[in-house]
Each structure stands twice: as C-alpha cells, then as structure tokens.
Amino acid sequence: VTEVLLGVDIGGTTIAAGLVTPAGAVLAEAATPTHRHGPGTAVPAVESLIQDLLAQAVRQGATVVGIGVGAPGIVDAASGCVGRHTPHVPELAGFALAPVLAARFGLPVFLDNDVNALALGEWMFGEGRGAESLVVLAPGTGFGAAVVLDGRLVRGVSGYGGEFGHAPVKFDGPACWCGGRGCLALYASGRGIAERAREAAASGRAPALAGLAGGEAARITAAHVFGAALEGEPAAAAIVDEACRALGAAIATIVNGLNPAVLVITGGVAASYARLEKRVLAAAAEYCFRDALAATRLRIVPGDKRITMRGAAALVVYEMRGPARPRAGRP
Amino acid sequence: VTEVLLGVDIGGTTIAAGLVTPAGAVLAEAATPTHRHGPGTAVPAVESLIQDLLAQAVRQGATVVGIGVGAPGIVDAASGCVGRHTPHVPELAGFALAPVLAARFGLPVFLDNDVNALALGEWMFGEGRGAESLVVLAPGTGFGAAVVLDGRLVRGVSGYGGEFGHAPVKFDGPACWCGGRGCLALYASGRGIAERAREAAASGRAPALAGLAGGEAARITAAHVFGAALEGEPAAAAIVDEACRALGAAIATIVNGLNPAVLVITGGVAASYARLEKRVLAAAAEYCFRDALAATRLRIVPGDKRITMRGAAALVVYEMRGPARPRAGRP
Numbered sequence: 001v002t003e004v005l006l007g008v009d010i011g012g013t014t015i016a017a018g019l020v021t022p023a024g025a026v027l028a029e030a031a032t033p034t035h036r037h038g039p040g041t042a043v044p045a046v047e048s049l050i051q052d053l054l055a056q057a058v059r060q061g062a063t064v065v066g067i068g069v070g071a072p073g074i075v076d077a078a079s080g081c082v083g084r085h086t087p088h089v090p091e092l093a094g095f096a097l098a099p100v101l102a103a104r105f106g107l108p109v110f111l112d113n114d115v116n117a118l119a120l121g122e123w124m125f126g127e128g129r130g131a132e133s134l135v136v137l138a139p140g141t142g143f144g145a146a147v148v149l150d151g152r153l154v155r156g157v158s159g160y161g162g163e164f165g166h167a168p169v170k171f172d173g174p175a176c177w178c179g180g181r182g183c184l185a186l187y188a189s190g191r192g193i194a195e196r197a198r199e200a201a202a203s204g205r206a207p208a209l210a211g212l213a214g215g216e217a218a219r220i221t222a223a224h225v226f227g228a229a230l231e232g233e234p235a236a237a238a239i240v241d242e243a244c245r246a247l248g249a250a251i252a253t254i255v256n257g258l259n260p261a262v263l264v265i266t267g268g269v270a271a272s273y274a275r276l277e278k279r280v281l282a283a284a285a286e287y288c289f290r291d292a293l294a295a296t297r298l299r300i301v302p303g304d305k306r307i308t309m310r311g312a313a314a315l316v317v318y319e320m321r322g323p324a325r326p327r328a329g330r331p
Numbered sequence: 332v333t334e335v336l337l338g339v340d341i342g343g344t345t346i347a348a349g350l351v352t353p354a355g356a357v358l359a360e361a362a363t364p365t366h367r368h369g370p371g372t373a374v375p376a377v378e379s380l381i382q383d384l385l386a387q388a389v390r391q392g393a394t395v396v397g398i399g400v401g402a403p404g405i406v407d408a409a410s411g412c413v414g415r416h417t418p419h420v421p422e423l424a425g426f427a428l429a430p431v432l433a434a435r436f437g438l439p440v441f442l443d444n445d446v447n448a449l450a451l452g453e454w455m456f457g458e459g460r461g462a463e464s465l466v467v468l469a470p471g472t473g474f475g476a477a478v479v480l481d482g483r484l485v486r487g488v489s490g491y492g493g494e495f496g497h498a499p500v501k502f503d504g505p506a507c508w509c510g511g512r513g514c515l516a517l518y519a520s521g522r523g524i525a526e527r528a529r530e531a532a533a534s535g536r537a538p539a540l541a542g543l544a545g546g547e548a549a550r551i552t553a554a555h556v557f558g559a560a561l562e563g564e565p566a567a568a569a570i571v572d573e574a575c576r577a578l579g580a581a582i583a584t585i586v587n588g589l590n591p592a593v594l595v596i597t598g599g600v601a602a603s604y605a606r607l608e609k610r611v612l613a614a615a616a617e618y619c620f621r622d623a624l625a626a627t628r629l630r631i632v633p634g635d636k637r638i639t640m641r642g643a644a645a646l647v648v649y650e651m652r653g654p655a656r657p658r659a660g661r662p
Contacts, residue, residue, distance in 0.1 A: 031425035042356075074622075085460045100576040132488070133487075133488060145588070147588075147589075149480060149485055150483055150485075151479075152481055154480055154481075154589060154590075156464075156465070156589060156590020156591070156623070156626075157464060157590050157591060157626045157627065158622060158623060158625075159590070160587060160588075160590035160620060160622070160626075161585075161588075161589060161590045161591070162588065163587045163588055163623070164584070164587070164588040166583075166587050166620065167583065167584040167587060168500065168501065168580040168583055168584065168618045169500075169501075169502045170500075170501050170502055170503065170577050171500045171501055171514075171518075171572075171577050171579070171618070172501065172582035174461060174577065178395050178620070179620075179621075180583065180617070180618045180619070180620075181617055181618055182501075182580070182618075183547060183618075187502075242503075245502050245503065246502050248502070249499040249502035249513070250509065252497075252498065252499055253495070253499065253584060255480075255491075255555040256491060256494045256495070256497050256498055257476070257491075257492075257493065257494055257495040257498050258478075258485060258487060258492060259485075259486075259487020259488050259489060259490070259491035259492045259494070260487070260488060261488045266650070276482070278612070286511070286512055287499045287502070287511045287512055287513075287514075289494070289497065289509070289510075289511075290510075291405075291489060292487070292489060292491040293491035294489075295487075295488050295491075297486065303589070
C-alpha cells in the first residue's frame with residue numbers, strides 16, 4: 001500500500017487540498033472557494049475537501065499517514081491552534097483546528113502558517129531542495145516570510161518566527177497598517193505599492209497614476225503600478241524603484257544577518273519583481289556584504305501555485321520524522 | 332581530576348584567556364596587550380597565554396579538555412581558520428589558528444568569531460541561560476551581533492550568520508563604511524555616533540559639539556555625544572535620539588522576524604543605552620508587533636567583561652558534546 005500525505009492550504013479566497021507523495025508529487029487535488037457556503041463556513045469546507053480526498057485515497061489503494069494544514073496569520077504549531085488575527089477567515093481566529101480535524105478523521109494533523117508551509121514546500125520540493133538553510137520572502141497582497149535554518153523551521157517563541165515582512169527598512173518612514181513604521185511591506189508588498197500610488201494619484205502630483213484603473217484611484221492595484229512603471233510613467237517608476245530598493249535592503253538584512261544557502265522571493269508580486277530582476281539584484285548588491293551575497297543562491301520566481309499545499313503535506317513528514325539531525329560542529 | 336576548559340578572547344588591543352569550569356566559573360585568568368611585542372605578534376602572545384594557563388591547570392590538578400578561541404571578524408568555524416578581513420590584528424588574516432594551536436598543544440581547539448563566543452557565554456552562563464533562543468546585539472566601536480536558535484549558533488553558509496550590525500535600517504540612508512548604506516552600525520555604533528557628531532561639528536551647525544573633546548572634532552567619541560545629550564545639548568540629543576530609533580528598528584527586525592526568547596543588548600556602548608533604556612524600549616515598541624515583543628525578554632546590560640572569554644571556553648563543550656538535541660515538533 002502506498003503511503004501518502006494530505007495537504008491543505010487555507011487562503012482568504014480559496015482552500016486547496018491534495019494527496020501528495022513523500023517526494024512531493026500531487027496524486028489528486030481539490031479546491032473550493034473559502035466562503036462558498038457563506039461567511040463562517042471555512043471549517044466545514046476544509047472538512048469536506050479532506051473527506052473527498054480520503055475517499056480518493058481509498059479508491060487509489062493509498063494510505064493517508066497524516067494531514068498537514070497551512071493557515072493564515074500567526075499560528076501555534078505546538079497546540080495546533082490558529083492565532084487570534086485572521087481577518088480574511090475570521091471564523092478561524094483562535095480555533096483549535098488541528099485537534100478538531102484529528103478527532104474528526106482519526107489521523108495525526110499538523111498545523112503551521114501558510115508561509116511556513118510554503119517555505120517547507122520550497123525546501124523539500126522546490127528551489128531550496130537539499131539546502132541546509134532557506135529564507136522565503138513572499139510579497140503578495142501583504143508580505144510573508146519564513147526561515148528554515150539547519151533543517152528546521154524558525155517558529156519563534158510565540159509563533160512570529162520569520163515575519164520579516166514587517167521589519168522596518170526605514171526607521172523614520174511613514175506609519176504602516178501593522179502599527180509599525182517604515183516596514184518592508186509598506187514599500188514592497190502589493191498593498192503597499194497600490195496605497196502609495198493611490199496617495200500620489202489623490203495628491204494631484206501624478207495625473208498619469210490617477211488615470212490608472214479607469215480613473216478610480218481606489219481601484220489602483222500593484223499590477224497597474226508595475227505596468228505603468230515599465231512604460232516609463234515617472235510617478236509609478238519612482239514607487240517601483242523604492243519598492244526594489246526596500247526589497248534590496250531586506251535581502252541584505254537576511255543575507256548579512258542569516259547568511260542562508262538559498263533565498264527565494266516568491267508570492268503574488270514575485271512575477272513583477274522577476275521582470276525587474278536586474279534592478280532588485282543591483283539594489284541588494286548596494287546593501288549586502290559581497291562575500292555573503294555571493295554565498296547565497298538568490299532566486300526570484302513566481303513559484304508553483306500548489307507549493308503551499310505541497311509544503312503543508314510535507315509538514316506531516318517534517319513533524320512525524322522529526323527535523324533533520326544536527327550536523328556535528330566538526331567530524 | 333577536575334575537567335576544565337581553556338577560553339581565549341582575541342581583541343584588537345587585549346588578549347584575555349582563562350581556565351573555566353563547565354559551569355562557567357573562572358579558575359584562573361591571564362591577559363596581555365595584543366601587540367605587546369610589536370606588530371604581527373598576536374599568535375605567539377596567544378600561545379604564551381595558553382602555555383601559562385596549561386601550567387596553572389597542572390598545578391591545580393585539573394585536566395584541560397580543550398581550547399576555545401574567539402577571534403575578530405568572520406571566521407570559518409569548520410576549518411578553524413580566521414577570515415581575510417581582520418584590520419586590528421592583520422597577522423590573523425586567513426590564518427589556520429585552530430589547527431596550528433591544536434598541533435602545538437595536542438588538544439582539541441575550536442574557533443569562532445568573538446561575538447558568537449560572547450553569545451555562547453550569555454546563553455550558557457549569562458542573560459540567556461536556559462533559553463531556547465537568544466539574539467545578542469553588541470554595539471561597541473563597531474556593531475556585532477549573534478544568533479542562537481533552537482540551541483544552535485547560526486553561523487550561516489559562509490560565516491556571516493548573525494551580522495545584523497550591517498542590516499540597513501534606512502534604505503535611502505547615507506553610505507556606510509562597510510560599503511553598504513543606512514546600516515544599523517552607521518546610526519547606533521560608537522564609531523557611527525562619533526562620526527555623525529564630527530560631521531555636525533565640522534559643518535558649523537553645532538558649535539557645542541565642536542567644543543567637545545577640547546575642540547578637536549577628530550577626537551570626539553560616542554561617550555562625549557551621550558554625555559552632551561544627557562545634558563540637553565540639542566545636536567548631540569538629536570544624534571542620540573536617531574541612534575535609539577535605529578536600535579529600536581533593529582530590535583523589531585529581530586523580534587518580529589526571529590521572535591527569540593531572549594534579546595541581549597550588550598557591548599561597549601550598552602551602558603550608555605542602558606541609561607536611555609526607556610527611550611530605546613519606546614522606540615522598539617513603535618516598530619514591534621506587540622505580542623512578539625511581549626514574548627521576548629529584552630535586556631540592556633553592560634555585561635561581564637569576561638563573558639567572551641568564558642563563552643570561548645564554552646565553545647569546547649558546545650562542539651564536543653554537539654549542539655542541543657532538536658526538540659520534537661510535538662511530543
């Protein structure tokens with residue numbers, strides 16, 4: 001009988017789940033809108049997807065050894081509870097998701113946040129395969145990040161491990177929506193880029209920006225801004241240039257401070273940064289120690305859309321086998 | 332027979348060494364100016380100190396199980412070689428210090444950089460005792476930093492692990508002496524603070540600063556600037572306030588991104604920051620996630636002057652016993 005893993009990626013709009021082999025191959029998958037049956041229905045939706053995939057596993061003669069779940073926000077991996085701040089899936093706030101699913105399906109269930117699941121996917125199956133250390137920066141609507149060092153996820157003492165998206169890159173910068181100031185997300189996330197463009201449009205200083213999105217400033221997205229910048233619109237180009245510089249500074253914080261073998265920039269806005277790869281790399285070089293940057297494999301990739309689901313599945317192996325053994329300090 | 336460790340802390344001005352018990356007690360110690368016998372004499376000075384302490388161990392009936400050395404700059408802990416950039420002790424550049432000492436004394440010798448040794452000392456004997464994770468920020472003349480996560484030093488793939496002193500805290504800030512821009516060290520290290528004061532004094536905008544150090548701008552130190560700021564001199568107060576804000580931003584990068592159990596701020600300038608503790612904590616609170624900051628024990632301490640030497644000794648135990656075992660993801 002083949003042993004397989006069941007991975008679930010709970011997003012604000014879609015829940016994706018799949019049967020995944022220990023080598024990362026997807027044998028079956030299913031997805032549903034997070035709130036298909038109305039607000040507050042994410043948990044039954046997750047249960048229904050799991051039920052369907054367990055039935056598929058039976059039909060394929062495979063044994064599901066465990067379920068791994070990636071959820072938004074800060075989670076408590078040890079207890080399997082989702083954190084208190086999950087604005088896009090409010091019914092998950094504080095919910096004991098892993099214990100509830102474990103009781104329902106009689107299987108071991110492991111929970112982590114979605115960016116940690118993504119990083120585990122990149123580390124086990126993707127850009128970081130075989131690396132001893134990996135950092136993921138994931139600019140999307142917000143700005144996620146995750147860290148694997150010496151073969152182990154850095155979860156931190158209260159679950160914040162890896163949250164470099166709200167590291168300040170300009171200590172005297174403007175206030176961020178997180179309550180902080182001058183955060184990376186404010187300059188380099190989709191939301192941050194769109195907000196800066198809306199402000200510029202509203203100020204009257206950037207008529208071309210005001211014309212984006214059919215003249216409705218409130219509907220300007222980061223994609224509009226990147227597009228206008230590539231066409232040479234000066235206000236958009238200035239916003240995108242600051243985004244690249246802020247991203248370069250964050251790369252330096254990671255490369256100089258953690259010196260990982262691999263640094264992957266992925267997520268919703270990564271394709272836009274990939275088109276500006278030279279600019280991002282030049283910005284990174286401006287802030288990094290040369291030897292440290294040379295030792296890190298830096299990749300800007302749109303990434304496999306299923307990598308978070310596959311990484312969530314890999315969480316089962318990561319937790320059940322235990323993390324990689326420590327290498328001895330010397331032989 | 333008692334087993335003891337021999338620790339050596341090689342600094343730009345002084346080499347300190349001691350016999351240290353596995354519990355961190357100093358049984359005997361010795362020190363010498365790094366270049367007492369002229370330029371290029373640091374290695375024989377180290378050998379001479381070790382010789383003396385080995386003789387003392389014999390007299391005390393103790394067995395030295397190994398030698399741990401903390402050296403400046405980036406080191407390669409695996410090979411025991413010092414890095415290529417050691418401006419204050421140039422004879423160490425690229426030198427195979429651990430193998431040479433091991434051959435000379437017939438004992439296991441372990442090398443790490445001095446801030447990693449300091450962090451090991453704080454983790455085993457000091458502020459971080461018993462903690463699963465610890466970050467040290469060490470503003471002195473420069474700005475050192477080191478990271479222990481899950482009971483293991485983060486050395487990085489090419490030895491830069493922990494070098495958060497040159498993390499940019501202002502991506503559009505001025506050029507730093509390291510070749511980067513807007514680095515933490517530029518705002519918050521002794522050298523950075525002194526340089527900013529000298530610039531302000533030279534510009535003519537800050538006559539009171541120009542009067543420090545007997546009117547010789549080139550001789551202004553960080554201590555002068557902190558002193559003048561505490562007396563209310565506006566230009567000095569502005570420089571110190573920026574230092575506190577930059578330090579607060581760096582604290583947030585660590586607290587939000589690595590979420591360690593303990594964050595220790597120590598080193599040569601730490602006593603000055605300790606007098607401004609409220610200001611530093613207020614700055615940190617401005618940038619940190621509240622829950623993440625609440626979970627980290629933050630201590631600003633001058634620290635034991637011998638902690639680097641004691642931590643270098645602890646390196647022997649760390650390397651010979653292997654790092655702490657990984658905790659299972661769940662029981």
